[in-house]
Amino acid sequence: MLKSYLPALVFLALGAGTGAAFTALNSVLGPRRPSKVKSDPYECGLPSEVTSSFRFGISFYLIAMLFILFDIEVIFLYPVAVGLKQFGTFALVETIVFIVLLFVAFVFVWRRGALEWR
Amino acid sequence: MIGAVHSQLGPFHAPHVDWKGMSPLLSVLGGSAAVLIAGLFPGRRTQRVVVPVLAIAALIAAIGLTVWIWEPGGVRPIVAGALSVDTLALGVSVLFYVAGIATILLSLRSAVVRECGAGEYASLLLGSIGGMVLLAGAQNLVTIFIGLELLSIPLYILCGSRVRQEHSLEAGLKYLIVGSVGSATLLYGLALLYGATGSTSLSVIGHAVGTRVPLDDPLVLTGVALAATGLAFKASIAPFHTWTPDVYQGAPTPVTTFMAVATKAAAFAILLRLFDEGLISDRTNWGPALAALAVASIVIGNAGAIGQRSMKRLLAWSGVAQAGYILAGVVVGTRLGIQTSAFYLAIYLPMNVAAFAVVIARMRVSERGDDMAALEGLGRSSPWLAWPMTIAMLALAGFPATAGFIGKFYLIDATVAGGYAWLGVAIVIGSMISLVYYLRVIAVMWMSPSEVEVPAPAPARASPSRRVRSVAGWSPEADVRAQPEVAFVAIACAAATVFFGIVPEPLLHLAREVGSAISSAL
Numbered sequence: 001m002l003k004s005y006l007p008a009l010v011f012l013a014l015g016a017g018t019g020a021a022f023t024a025l026n027s028v029l030g031p032r033r034p035s036k037v038k039s040d041p042y043e044c045g046l047p048s049e050v051t052s053s054f055r056f057g058i059s060f061y062l063i064a065m066l067f068i069l070f071d072i073e074v075i076f077l078y079p080v081a082v083g084l085k086q087f088g089t090f091a092l093v094e095t096i097v098f099i100v101l102l103f104v105a106f107v108f109v110w111r112r113g114a115l116e117w118r
Numbered sequence: 119m120i121g122a123v124h125s126q127l128g129p130f131h132a133p134h135v136d137w138k139g140m141s142p143l144l145s146v147l148g149g150s151a152a153v154l155i156a157g158l159f160p161g162r163r164t165q166r167v168v169v170p171v172l173a174i175a176a177l178i179a180a181i182g183l184t185v186w187i188w189e190p191g192g193v194r195p196i197v198a199g200a201l202s203v204d205t206l207a208l209g210v211s212v213l214f215y216v217a218g219i220a221t222i223l224l225s226l227r228s229a230v231v232r233e234c235g236a237g238e239y240a241s242l243l244l245g246s247i248g249g250m251v252l253l254a255g256a257q258n259l260v261t262i263f264i265g266l267e268l269l270s271i272p273l274y275i276l277c278g279s280r281v282r283q284e285h286s287l288e289a290g291l292k293y294l295i296v297g298s299v300g301s302a303t304l305l306y307g308l309a310l311l312y313g314a315t316g317s318t319s320l321s322v323i324g325h326a327v328g329t330r331v332p333l334d335d336p337l338v339l340t341g342v343a344l345a346a347t348g349l350a351f352k353a354s355i356a357p358f359h360t361w362t363p364d365v366y367q368g369a370p371t372p373v374t375t376f377m378a379v380a381t382k383a384a385a386f387a388i389l390l391r392l393f394d395e396g397l398i399s400d401r402t403n404w405g406p407a408l409a410a411l412a413v414a415s416i417v418i419g420n421a422g423a424i425g426q427r428s429m430k431r432l433l434a435w436s437g438v439a440q441a442g443y444i445l446a447g448v449v450v451g452t453r454l455g456i457q458t459s460a461f462y463l464a465i466y467l468p469m470n471v472a473a474f475a476v477v478i479a480r481m482r483v484s485e486r487g488d489d490m491a492a493l494e495g496l497g498r499s500s501p502w503l504a505w506p507m508t509i510a511m512l513a514l515a516g517f518p519a520t521a522g523f524i525g526k527f528y529l530i531d532a533t534v535a536g537g538y539a540w541l542g543v544a545i546v547i548g549s550m551i552s553l554v555y556y557l558r559v560i561a562v563m564w565m566s567p568s569e570v571e572v573p574a575p576a577p578a579r580a581s582p583s584r585r586v587r588s589v590a591g592w593s594p595e596a597d598v599r600a601q602p603e604v605a606f607v608a609i610a611c612a613a614a615t616v617f618f619g620i621v622p623e624p625l626l627h628l629a630r631e632v633g634s635a636i637s638s639a640l
Contacts, residue, residue: 090132104151111158
């Protein structure tokens with residue numbers, strides 16, 4: 001039982017090792033020429049000096065939220081697609097119903113203009 | 119590797135789904151998707167006629183399908199034991215459908231529909247009704263939680279759907295936060311119940327508690343307590359009621375109407391299901407605790423209502439007290455208790471909807487909004503609104519010849535027969551206190567202002583939601599004609615209240631069939 005976790009453990013060790021090695025090499029070998037722009041904290045391309053009166057464009061959040069919604073819903077299709085032969089027609093019908101509902105939501109979002117950048 | 123996973127899973131068997139039993143739920147949820155798309159088409163006609171007609175058609179279809187599959191008897195699992203259709207689920211869901219139809223009629227001319235869109239409004243409402251139907255038929259802890267969330271999330275949005283009004287947004291946010299606390303508490307309780315018994319199925323839990331798992335197992339007791347707390351938030355049972363007056367006042371009034379009757383019925387349906395079916399063997403432990411909650415609700419609700427000037431707040435406090443009465447029927451855990459709870463939920467709908475309909479009619483024409491002063495002299499100016507309100511108040515107080523009397527009579531009968539006579543005494547005392555504020559509303563309508571003493575005015579909060587256009591030659595009687603659907607709802611509900619007060623037998627017969635659904639009751 002525990003043995004089956006060994007590949008995952010090796011993968012984790014390899015991943016951590018590679019990442020650590022490159023970071024370490026970078027700080028040892030890389031040239032260092034700091035400037036004001038470079039040492040600024042970076043956050044999603046937005047300017048980092050945020051004053052209390054600063055306002056975000058709401059469109060950004062709307063698009064991001066819709067993306068996450070549809071993205072996660074599409075993820076649910078994968079397990080069904082992988083095992084469709086075993087699951088049979090029942091799963092196929094259920095998935096079609098699911099996609100139809102997604103489509104209704106998509107039409108709603110699209111016609112309401114939530115996908116337009118304002 | 120994929121093949122290896124399959125060989126471990128073994129052959130897959132599709133769960134048995136009884137589509138006939140699911141048909142009312144599918145009608146409501148299908149209607150929810152249909153009105154969402156219908157609302158996208160531009161044009162005044164679509165928004166004001168097509169969408170409400172579609173929504174009401176879906177609800178009427180659901181009622182028809184419910185009548186079609188109605189069959190007295192025990193649990194009939196329809197989705198692999200996760201959901202059941204029995205008379206309890208079907209009977210209570212008819213209340214949701216009727217409340218939905220009344221809400222759509224009451225909001226036809228409401229500002230909320232124009233502000234958030236007719237399609238969205240109707241779709242959210244139908245989605246919430248779908249959640250209630252799911253909750254009422256839940257046979258599984260997971261179904262309970264999914265149903266509760268499907269019920270709650272559209273309601274959070276509906277409460278805040280008047281996006282340009284601060285009070286509405288405040289109500290939405292308050293309900294979201296308090297409701298989420300309630301949901302989290304319930305989920306924690308359900309998780310502990312699963313941990314103690316090893317099953318999410320209510321029937322398995324019912325068999326396990328008292329045999330495999332001791333009655334006073336700390337895990338079971340904690341789970342029961344947390345689940346009761348979570349559901350008490352939803353049913354606005356004291357001391358978990360504090361959100362009720364604020365949310366009821368701030369939410370658009372048609373939404374308040376819906377919450378007051380349908381959410382309460384859904385919460386009590388699942389309370390009955392969870393406690394009187396799943397956990398009935400542990401009754402000696404949860405009985406006194408729920409009885410204490412019932413008494414607290416009766417006392418706090420009635421005391422809180424006395425000082426209210428706002429009709430919506432008054433009805434909210436009265437709802438807390440009424441929740442206490444209905445909870446008494448759950449506490450006794452007998453078949454009679456379940457029947458009387460179901461009967462009271464059924465008559466609670468017309469009496470409350472009649473009162474809210476009159477409040478809506480007045481809020482649209484009066485500058486005083488939902489203040490009690492908006493009802494002044496209503497008896498003389500528009501008796502067609504004053505009579506339904508009078509009947510509703512008398513019924514809520516439990517006067518004879520109204521359905522409220524029959525309901526309280528059977529509740530007290532059930533508490534005495536179930537060994538909780540002191541709870542019956544609490545109901546009587548609570549009803550006596552409630553006369554103070556119910557009769558005051560009647561006095562304001564029928565007597566001159568100088569003769570009635572009302573609480574001091576609160577700082578002005580309410581503003582008329584929308585004036586009905588006053589044309590030349592406007593008269594108070596024209597109120598009724600200007601919004602005939604509101605008057606229709608008020609009069610129909612008042613008529614039902616009186617009818618079932620004089621001829622309760624058909625409704626009692628249905629309540630007996632609802633009670634037969636829970637076979638484990640004493």
